[in-house]
Amino acid sequence: MIQHPYPWQAAQWQLLQQRLAQGTLPHALLLYGAQGMGKRHFATALVNSLLCENRTESGAACGECRGCQLLKVGNHPDLTQLSPEEEGKTIAIDKVRQLSSKLTISSQYSGYKVVLITPAEQLNIASANSLLKTLEEPTPDTILILLCSHIDRLLPTIRSRCQKVLFNAPQPEQAERWLVEHAGVDQPVAAQLLALAGSAPLRAQQLSEGGVIEQRADLLKMLHALARGEMSPVQVAEREKKIAVADILQWLSGWSMDMIRLHFSAHPPHIDSPDLLDSLRPLAQQVDVQRVYRYFDKLIEANRLLQTQVNQPLLLEQMLIGWLRLFAKRRS
Ligand SMILES: [Zn+2]
Structure with a gap:
């Protein structure tokens, strides 16, 4: 059972717990920020805290009481979750209507009624408008928690009726420490x-x-082989077909910049891939820098094309041919 937020969410947690203790928690919260910051984890800890009957001093759910037991088996009558039926689909309006009528009934355990809507940007216009009524005329002891990674896709009328809580990237040291653990x-x-x-x-x-560190190292090895003429672009593309083309383009962009940096300085102040430095250094010595600048532009364009109906394997092959040309000898 999730009881505590992540270490980088302490400020948001304290703020909301303070307001909860004072009885001034807003009836609608919008937790927003980029994907991968742990908003869902935070929301779960908060839901558990709200429905626990014996919160600890820090506000964490106790894990033992009747409320916590019901939460553990996923069966708390005062918790309603709204999500799309399938990933990528919208949240249907009849679900929002059902919610509104459910909220008119008082809580089963004389505590809070909690609603978790995730991801809120999947509310379509009709369901968002239906939810507006609930936001404008809140039923007593109701807390709505909306989660959202793309706040610009949320109707302004919804946004303005929620207390917004931002989840930013943590300090690098804190994030690194957590990841090491x-x-x-x-x-x-x-x-x-x-x-x-x-x-x-x-x-x-x-x-x-997902093994990304190893995958990058493998690809760079193959790019060495490509530069030496030991592999063809088609062979490399074939070997890498399980990796998303968007990821490969991102790595190629980082390495291109790194090669430019290493071309001008043996110890550049910043490098995108310090773990691959030994492998990038010899490439940087052979490369034609003017061509790398042009190649970098082509990568940006390729990235844009990924949003269209482009033939992705073919696009990757073209970018690998482009890589090969960075190392081609100039005609004298
Ligand atoms: Zn409890």
């Missing part, structure tokens, strides 16, 4: 994972479980 990696790898994950700790943990 929870992903079983050492500090430089943790830093590398966080860089790849846009500083989102849970995304970094996912990447680690």
Whole structure:
């Protein structure tokens, strides 16, 4: 049972617990921020706290009381969760209507009635408008918690009726420490994972479980072979077909920038892939820097094309051919 928020969520937790203790918790909370920051974890800890009958001093659910027991078996009558039936689908309006009528009945255990809506950006116009009524005329002792990773996709009328709570990226040291403990990696790898994950700790943990560090090292080895003419772009693309093209393009962009940095300085102040430095250094010495700049632009364009109906394997092949050309000898 989730009882505590993540260490980087302490400020948000204290704020809400304070207001809960004072009896001034807003009836609608909008927890927002980029994916991978642990909003769902936080929301679960908060729901458990609200429905616990014997909260600890820090506000954590006790894990023992009747409320906690019901939560553990996923059967608390005062908790309603609204989510799409399937990932990517919208939250249906009849679910919101059912919720509104359920909330008119008082709580089963004379505590809070808690509603968790996730992800809130999946409310379509009709269901959002239906929810508005509930937000405008809240029933007593009701707390609605909305989770959202893309706040710009949420109707402004919904946004303005919720107390917004932002979840930002944690301080790097804090995120690294957590990742070292929870992903079983050492500090430089943790830093590398966080860089790849846009500083989102849970995304970094996912990447680690997916073996991203090894995958990157493997690909770079193959790119060496490509530069030496020992493999063809088609062969590399074939070997890497299980990895998302978007990820490969991101890595190629980082390595291109790193090659430029290493070309001008043996010890550049910043490097995207410190874990692959030994492998990048010799490439940086052989490369034609003007071509790398142009290649970098092409990667940006390729990334944009990924949002369209482009043939992704073909696009990857073209970018690998582009990589090969970075190392081609100039005609004299
Ligand atoms: Zn409890």
